[in-house]
Amino acid sequence: MASIIKSYLAAYNLAQALGWAAALVLLLHDAIVSGSVSNAYAVAGPIVGYCQLASVLEVLHAATGARGS
Numbered sequence: 001m002a003s004i005i006k007s008y009l010a011a012y013n014l015a016q017a018l019g020w021a022a023a024l025v026l027l028l029h030d031a032i033v034s035g036s037v038s039n040a041y042a043v044a045g046p047i048v049g050y051c052q053l054a055s056v057l058e059v060l061h062a063a064t065g066a067r068g069s
Helices: 002-034 040-054 057-064
Strands: none
Touching: 002 040
16 A cells, blocks of 8 residues: 555656646746746646646645655
8 A cells, every 4th residue: 555655646746846847848938938927827827727736635645644755
């Protein structure tokens, strides 16, 4: 059971890291191309929203005692 939890947490952390990295890349690309960050929410808003929604799982991780160590 512990290996399943570790695998799940690794996949969760990887998905979060990739999501936030994608948002950063999109923001930087748009800022460089347009020279402004006024379109930031339109560019990265949906990805950030999904990452924030998934971060609710952190509460479940804490409540269930799921931890990688």
